[in-house]
Amino acid sequence: MPLTPYLLAASVSVLAGLDRTAAFQFMISRPIVAAPLTGWLLGSPLVGLQVGAMVELLWLGRLPIGAAIPPDDTQVAVGATALAIGMGEFLGLGGMALTLLAVLVALPIGKMGSYFERFARQRNGRLLQQAEAAVAEGRLEAIDRLHLQGLIHFSLASLATYGVILLVGSLVLYLAGPLLIEPVGEAAGWLRLIFVLVGTGVILGTVNVSRAMTLFAASFTTAFLLLWLR
């Protein structure tokens, strides 16, 4: 199995992982961006786009408020794209079915991301203590170095999550992929729909707008009838 695609995806994992909290926050970390970017680097941007469209809405409503750490949908998106493309070539499988399988496998494994990110933030606590000591001693030049060391912790957390998704996901797809590919392929259209419906449902349930259900029902009905009756 060639390692180059996975290493290329690892670079997106780190870049997007940093963008998620530690630096910039240009939202390269959102699945709708990170997954197509990964796919583009691996030669299949459309696979990445499909992954991004399925994962984007799921945890969009979970806000990174205060000390809360939302599920790592960035690494799920990057990992699922790398799995779909890499394992597709290895197993000789492909298409929407493998993309769906990769996402379904990556989603639960991605839960590990919260643990790694928590660990990174705990390690950053030591940087704060060292910075306090440095300031008290008048060593102000240490502030920049200590603060930016946090980027290494966040990068390692992203890489660890990506690595676990890739390793466990590859194993699961290798063992169960050939068995599941056919039923998933037959239900591919419905499964794709389900991702968007669940994502929308979660946003409706958490959006905190008084007329959310009414607005949704009205726009859904209008759009559906326009398509149906045209």
Place this chain on the structure above:
Amino acid sequence: MESPRLPKALIARVLVRSFFLQASWNFERLQSLGSLYAIVPALRFLYRGEALTLACQRHLEYFNTHPFMASPVLGTLLALEEKSCRGEKTYLGVQEFRRMIMAPYAAVGDALFWGGLRPAAAAVALLFALRESLWAPVVFLLMFNLPHLFFRFFGLVQGYVQGLKIVEVIQGRRLPDLAIRFKEATVVLLGGACAALAFFTTRAEALPAGWGLVAAPLVILLGKLAHRGISTLLLVLAAATVVLALDRIF
């Protein structure tokens, strides 16, 4: 000795550094080291010796706000430090302002950027993605980052120019109302996206199109379950299992 005004290049440096505000985010004091990192070139310009150490210690206190709303806060802190260095009195000191403003600004920023603008941009991008258009990520990045970068740049500059008056300026912009408009727009866009996807899926599966209408109550049910705290992961996996089972049966 009267301290000079901060040079524009130095303010630009603080702006660039503010993009790394959360690099050392930690559970003890969240963004405190980040806020010091952003502002330390200005402190070095204004103070020397013991006064510089004391200024740095002021900015190592607990700090947590929305990362984009930190721009006006940092800008105001620059203005306050400059006045403090000149010996001018202000009705709020550096520490009082930090403590007073970070929580309300965090709430406004979370609602506007995370809860409003980001989902709205994602909903528009999703419409492109469902048509398999690779413009989806570009549209998302443009929709989110144009207001984001505008706010960060002008937030810092206005914070520095206006000083404590920035609170009134931001209050006058009615940002919480704007956040609600974004949320409402998101719900409407997602309603359209769900309808289109449901319609085309039922047609592709050779079912009567009317079956697609079932998607609306299904989304509302899923919303109720999410509201009751059922995890998204569980909802996805359960829904996928049901779909696979139904597909086998029929």
